[in-house]
Amino acid sequence: MNDLKRIIDQVSKEKGIDRAVLIGAVEEAIRSAARKKYGQKADLEVQYNEETGEVEVFQFRTVVEKVADPETEISLEEARALDPESQLGDSLGVKLDTRDLGRIAAQTAKQIIIQKIKSAERDLIYEEYKDRVGHIVAGSVQRFDRGNIIVNLGRTEAILPVSEQIPTEHYRRGDRIRALIIEVRRASRDPQIVLSRSHPDFLAKLFELEVPEIQEGVVKIMGVAREPGSRAKIAVVSSDPDIDPVGACVGLRGSRVQAIVQELKGEKIDIVPWNPDPAKYVYNALSPAECSKVIVDEANKALEVVVPDDQLSLAIGRQGQNVRLASKLLGWKIDVCSETQYARRQDPGFKALLSLDGLEEPVAAKLYDAGISSPELLAQSEPEQVAEIASLSQEEAKKIIEIARSQVGN
Missing domain, CATH: 3.30.300.20 (K homology (KH) domain)
Structure with missing residues (x-):
């Protein structure tokens, strides 16, 4: 323990941990080690002496005539050998030699000190980063753990989970990386700081x-x-x-x-x-496509957007990406249709076709464009003709013709 003061000062400076926390950890560790040697019932007082840089341990025992419990009692004869003025019932404190604690006890002390330091470090990291949620930090790729990236931020490590990574990005150990802090948690083992690049x-x-x-x-x-x-x-x-x-x-x-x-x-x-106006906002959001008309349904937060026929694929985007992102941006449901589709939807005959059970709009549109523009005309059609127009099987064609005949019959 000769170098204890120097060690406490060094750890406090390097780790940024309050000396009082370290001294408390040392005292607790020595108390635990002393109990292992002198018994769990022993009345022990442990104190760090700032002047000597040593931890002093005192054992207090009650002076009795006949000792029943050596951990808590001392005979009058033994007490007077230590302090001639001792009387029965006195509480006599004796300074213990911490060098006698033994190797196992010293190991226990070391473990408690390390545990306390780690706990204090975690608390420091939590306090330092808890108010930085929503901020960007920079670090370097330290290692990989089951697809998660462990990022070295300097004083601590952070985790970039698989779910928060950009799927197209790949990193190697040592690469510089920037990410957003999305969570700071009080964790005992895992990194406390959670990062995201996909947020x-x-x-x-x-x-x-x-x-x-x-x-x-x-x-x-x-x-x-x-x-x-x-x-x-x-x-x-x-x-x-x-x-x-x-x-x-x-x-x-x-x-x-x-x-x-x-x-x-x-x-x-x-x-x-x-733009505060959803109609104007969606016009901007679907860019680079141009919009001809926007029908707003405030109650259902839905927008029907009409675009020129040659702009439809541009407005929808590859695999629907453009309209999907526009919908996320506005927080509204967006249905994009071409001018031809919109005009078709206004026709009562087409509306009647769409009302038939199981007849989807793409099939109804093919039939309508081929001249089968009402349930009555569909009911009079041949299955072979309908199958060819709508790219259906004979069975599917027969089924929708039967549905049309059933409705027309009613």
Whole structure:
């Protein structure tokens, strides 16, 4: 224990742990070790002496005529050998030699000290990072654990779970990485800090770092929708009529948005002007497609968007991605149709076809375009004709003709 004071000072400085916490850990450890040697019932007082840098242990025993329990009692004769003024009933304290605690007891002390230091470190990390949820941090890839990436942040480690990674990204040990803190938890073993690169807020924070107008509060991010690694949409608005929010986010010759695209390894980003009017907002959100008409259903938060025929595939996007992201951005259900489809839907005959049980719109559209524009005409059609027009089997064609005949008959 000769170097104890130096060790406490060194650990306190290196780990940033309060000396009082370390001293308390040492005292607890020595108390535990002393109990192993002198008994669990022993009345022990443990104190760290700042002057000597040693831990002093005193055992207190009651002075009695006849000792029944050596752990808690001492005979009058033995007590007077230590203190001639001892009387029966006195509580006599004797300083113990901590060097006699033994190897096993010292090992126990060491384990408790290490445990206390780790616990204090976890508390420090929690206090340091708990208010940084929603902030971006940078670190390096330390190792991989069942697909999760363990990131070294300097003083501590963080975890980037598989679910929070961008599917198209791949890292190697030592790679630099930036991510968003989404959770800080009091964990006993696993990393306490949980990171994300796929969260919509990660994209929002990257724009905040790149665009001074967002930091200043002139430009505000109103919504983010992402399919991480593929494409994203971000809606922005400006409180200053002289500042174009989209232009501010794009930057000179695209410099600002390109820096973010580079960080996200090529994720395409659509920056759209926000608008309080859902009809105007969806027009912006479906860009680069143009809209001819928007029908708003406020009650069901649904929008029917009509686009020119040659814009339909652009509005929907590859595998429906464009309209899906626009829907996420607005928080509304969006149904996109072409002008031809919309005109068809207004025809009472087509509406009647759609009312037939089991007849889906794509099949009804094929029949309508081929001149079978009402349930009456469908009821009069031959199965071979219907099967060929609608790309159905003979059995399926017969079934929908029977349904039409049943309805017309009624």
